[in-house]
Structures are given as C-alpha cells and as structure tokens.
Amino acid sequence: MTTARSDEVARMLPRPLRAVVLVLLLVLVLGPVLYVIFASVSPDLSVAAGHFLPSRFEPANYVHIWSTVDLGEGLVNSLIVAGSVAVLCAFVSLLAAYVLVAFAFKGRLLILRGLLALQSVPGTLLLLPVFVLFSSIGSTLGVTVIGTRWALFLTYLTFGLPFSTWVMVTYLRGLPRELDEAARVDGASSWTVLTRIVLPLSWPGLIVSAIFAFLLGWNDVLFASVMTNPETRTAAVTLQVFGATQEGGALPLYGQLMAAALVCAAPVVALYLIFQRYLMSGLTSGGVK
Template identity: 65%
Template sequence: MTSTLATRPGASAVAVDRPGSRQQSQVTRLLPNWLIVVVIGVLALFVLAPVVYIVLASLNSDISVARGDFWPAVFTPDNYANIWTNVGLANGLMNSIIVAGATAIVSAALSIGTAYVLVRYQFFGRLTIMRALLALQSVPGTLLVLPVFVLFSSSATYLGLQVIGTRWGLFITYLTFALPFSTWVMVTYLRGLPKELEEAARIDGATSFGILTKIILPLSWPGIIVSGIFAFLLGWNDVLFASVMTNPTSQTAAVALQIFATSTEGGAIPYYGQMMASALVCAAPVVFLYLFFQKYLVGGLTAGGVK
C-alpha cells in the first residue's frame, strides 16, 4: 500500500499514514516535547536540590550551616578532615565494607544454585519452598530484632559461641534476610534462559554442576549483580540490627553516624557540616557501585519483563 492514491490524471493525491509512521507517533504522543522537558526538569530539580545543599553544607563551617546559610562564604574542606576523628568513620566504613561485601558475595553465590534447582527440577515441596521465601519478605524486620538478639545471645551460654558484637554474627543476620530476596531475583532471571542450551550440553555429556558453572553462571551475571547489590545495600544501610548486634569495635558506618548525630544534637552548635560530609563519604561507595555495574543492573532488573 502506497502513501498516495492517484485516481486519474489531474486528481489530487491523498496522503495515507502508514502504521508506525512519524505523523501517527506525534498524534498518539501523550505529552508535547516542551511539556516533557519541563516535567523532567522539575523532577531533576527535586532530586538534585538536596544533593547540592548537602555538598555545599559539607564545604561550609558548622556555624554558617546552623545559621541557615546556603552558599558558603568560604569553601573549606575541614569537615572532611575532622570526621575521621570526631565521627570515627574509618572503623565504621571498614566494618560496613567487610560485612556488607561478604553478605553480597555469599548471598549471590548461594542464590544462583538455589534458584537453578527451584527452576529446573521438579520435586516434592518445591512450591512450598518458593512460597516460604516469598512470605519471608513480608515479615517486618522490627518484629525479628528481639528474637534474633535473644537467639544469638543465648548461643554464648549454651554453645560457648560469642555472636553478639562480632562481624560474623551481623553477617549471618543480614544473610538471613538477603538470601530469600536474592533467590527470588535469580528465579525470575533463570526462567528467561532457554532450556535448549542445557539440553545441548547434556547431550555432549555435561553434568548438572558443569551446566551450572559453564553455561548458567556466565549467562546470569546481570541477575547475580542485581541480587548482590541489593544484598550489599541491605547491610550497608541497616541501622536497626547493627545497633543491637554490634559493639564500638564492630559497629558499622550507619551506626557511627547515628551515634554522632545523637551525641551532638544537644550541643550549642550542632556539627551539621561534619554530618553532611560524613553522609557524602558513606554514600560514595554505593554511588560508585551503581555507576560501575549500571549496564548489568538494567539487564538484571528487566529480566523476565518481556517473553
């Protein structure tokens, strides 16, 4: 079908829009270009305005920030130098990186094997296990703080194992909550992988473990990255469990910031500038993590959306 229709010589040509043409897309577009630019600009302003204020406040003096000055009279990096002694951020960052990093690695490694079994094998109780993993996501963490604390504190009495105040005790706590979510992420991702690849490998004599390590694992990196990053964020941002499961030597960066903010809240001049600098330093690893694995995040989060 052509875009013009000529009936006879001298007749006027009638334009017919093809489906999917530019004219049709312009007609069916919900918003005009200028309005889309305005909406995006307003949303970007709401997102970037607090970030800009935090950056400016971190380069300002505590007195000026407490006075409400937005733009610093003198840009000074003293806040970034003082937080390492006043906040004790170095020890907290080291503990957060160790605990959250170990949680992300172990959770991602265990979730891919668990998800592969749940997706590719049929056995009694399979649906029950998957429903139980989903049900665990609906339990609020505040309801589990006291049971987890009592359980871990009792281990020192009955088993002779000191769990409270240790990094590995906090790691086990985070792994308990991160593993169900990571498993569900990998279940969704593995359902989108074609079974023909595994069947071809079995014809060639590959074992189940060989298929998992040589075929499934290389194809599942986007899902693994997504599950690992979410597990990392769980340990990095948590304050509730870290505040009751740690001591001054094993406390995380989030707990260090909470203690610093609470201790200086009643002072004559709150250390607002140092709080902003500490917040930026603690947020920097997560931002760099997202930027580095951005292409994997897009593929992993959209897996299973289109069949």
C-alpha cells in the first residue's frame, strides 16, 4: 500500500517539482524558527538592524531573562496549572467516554451532540461571564477566586473536557468490541474492564487529550491575563507583559525577548518529543486473535 501511494504521489508531482515544494515548505516552516534562534543569541543592535545571522554571539541573553523577565515564576505557574489540567482532563475524559461508548442510555446522543456544539463557542464570548461567575462565587463564599491558580484551573478544565471527551469517545469506538465481550464472559465488572483492558489500550488517546489540555493552559493569554495577578501569572502572560514593556523603548531587548520565547516553547517541544510514540495508533493491532 505504501508503494502504491508513493507511485500516486509521483504521478501527481514530478520529482523536480516535489523537491521544489519540499524546499519551499522547509523554508516557510524553519525560516522563522531559525530567525528566533539566531536572534536569541544576537546583540539587540544586530536584531534591530534586521540581521538574520548574529554579528556576535550573546549567550548571556539566556541568563539575563531570569532577572529581567522574572520568567521562573511564570513557568512554575504554567507547569502547575497546565499540568494538573492535562492529567485530570485525560482521566476524566476516559471515564466519561467509556460510559458514553459502552452503555446505552437515554440522552446519550444529546450529550455527544452537546460535546460537539461546545467546540463552536468562541472563548472570547465567555471571558466576561466566567469572570463575573468567579467574582460572584468569591463574594458569596468569602473566598478569593480571581487572581489564584484555582481560577485558571477551573477555566481550562471547563474548556478542555468537552474536546478531550470527544477525542476519547472517538478512540474507544475504535477498540475491538470482542475484548469487552470476552472479559464480560469471564465475569469481569465494568470497572475491571475499564482498568484492566480499556486503560492499557487507551494511552495514545489519553496522551492526545492530555497534550491538548496542556497546550490550552500553556498558550492561553486571554483568560490568564484577566484571572491572575503578578504572583500567579503564567509564562505566556509574563512574556506578553515583557514584550509590551519593550514597545517604544530606545533599544528594546530583542535578544532577551527571543530567548524568553524559546524558553517558553521548550516544554511543549519536549512534551512532543517524549510522547510522540504514544501519538501513533496501532497499539490494539493483534489484540483480537
């Protein structure tokens, strides 16, 4: 099948044209990345002058950002919030998806349609309602919600669970039904089937759900800028504030800004590199004899 697909691609695009297309794609993708990398080790004057390659290397930019930008606290806040949301989203979505796939009950189809409908609601429309809701809860209970990590955690969990649940529903539907039926014949309960059979085979789907939820919390600026204070700012907000303070300056700290951007992107890149093998399907192949 792979050979047939290669032959089909070869008929559509001749070899020289394919080489040109691949080179253009690499330039479009790697060009901005290389520019940020080179700018992060360049003097500010070199970046301001528009030089692609650094006139001299300034690796000290990666040292100065920890005091200039106060990036450490932002990274810790982002890791705590995004990491906890990712873990909880993955396992709650697994439980919800298993119920929606394995059992037939009234309202099941409505719930599935609702999960899809929630994806069409722009998050910007919910910013004010969520803020007012958390403020009202804080005033009623006499506790502080706005400005805490809990506010971000609940917000991202609300937005991440519908998509994560739908991802897991789609994944669990692809698992062989014979595995569940064989376990039922052996007297296994629903909990045993979930923990002993479904969970070990669901790691690719769980990783996808967790990564989506993690990126939702890691990259968000809109809700994090409203729900946090200087002590609970995430890395994205810290980076945005640092970039805003450089506007209009005599010589913005371009090198440190690019270095801070790369440091903020590093955890996401590491996440993909570590879990990329789980993103590939096929763990269930051969599960049914």
